[in-house]
Amino acid sequence: KAGVTQTPRYLIKTRGQQVTLSCSPISGHRSVSWYQQTPGQGLQFLFEYFSETQRNKGNFPGRFSGRQFSNSRSEMNVSTLELGDSALYLCASSFHRDGTVMGEQFFGPGTRLTVL
Amino acid sequence: GIQVEQSPPDLILQEGANSTLRCNFSDSVNNLQWFHQNPWGQLINLFYIPSGTKQNGRLSATTVATERYSLLYISSSQTTDSGVYFCAVEQIKAAGNKLTFGGGTRVLVKP
Numbered sequence: 001k002a003g004v005t006q007t008p009r010y011l012i013k014t015r016g017q018q019v020t021l022s023c024s025p026i027s028g029h030r031s032v033s034w035y036q037q038t039p040g041q042g043l044q045f046l047f048e049y050f051s052e053t054q055r056n057k058g059n060f061p062g063r064f065s066g067r068q069f070s071n072s073r074s075e076m077n078v079s080t081l082e083l084g085d086s087a088l089y090l091c092a093s094s095f096h097r098d099g100t101v102m103g104e105q106f107f108g109p110g111t112r113l114t115v116l
Numbered sequence: 117g118i119q120v121e122q123s124p125p126d127l128i129l130q131e132g133a134n135s136t137l138r139c140n141f142s143d144s145v146n147n148l149q150w151f152h153q154n155p156w157g158q159l160i161n162l163f164y165i166p167s168g169t170k171q172n173g174r175l176s177a178t179t180v181a182t183e184r185y186s187l188l189y190i191s192s193s194q195t196t197d198s199g200v201y202f203c204a205v206e207q208i209k210a211a212g213n214k215l216t217f218g219g220g221t222r223v224l225v226k227p
Contacts, residue, residue, distance in 0.1 A: 090157075
């Protein structure tokens with residue numbers, strides 16, 4: 001079974017631009033979560049989607065948004081990029097047995113975003 | 117929110133040595149996972165261990181949920197064990213779920 005895939009793997013943008021990152025979960029997984037990793041703040045939760053609905057959101061400004069499609073693929077968007085948005089963005093998927101219980105989460109390789 | 121602390125923050129080992137990494141958490145949890153982050157940034161699943169003990173080759177983990185800690189044991193360490201080890205916990209809440217990560221333990225295994 002293929003793992004979680006993320007595209008693109010690397011991205012360079014300038015301040016003020018916007019960016020869209022994509023995540024394809026493991027087949028059969030309906031929950032997708034996004035995390036940001038920076039040297040200063042570590043790994044922080046951005047948001048989680050299940051069946052196209054955002055169920056939980058971390059403490060990030062409204063410039064960070066996401067969505068999930070009917071095939072469980074997810075995208076996250078960052079508008080008006082700032083230097084501090086430079087980070088590794090990780091996507092994770094998990095299989096929900098009953099719609100509420102989170103199983104083991106599996107991570108993709110990440111997208112490394114550099115904002116100049 | 118829940119706090120997750122990992123110790124030690126850094127660990128230097130000679131190849132062949134054994135080590136123990138610790139993860140303390142401040143509240144009851146429904147899920148606990150250990151990850152190894154490789155040099156390219158990918159988080160590799162080591163254990164899904166909300167309670168009890170598991171072993172996988174030279175690695176084993178124990179979670180004592182009632183005392184709010186988990187331990188990761190590395191035996192006969194190899195240079196390929198180098199990297200950052202993260203503990204992450206999850207609490208099931210009606211508003212959705214998320215993993216809260218510790219700060220990690222950076223391990224360097226010298227030949």
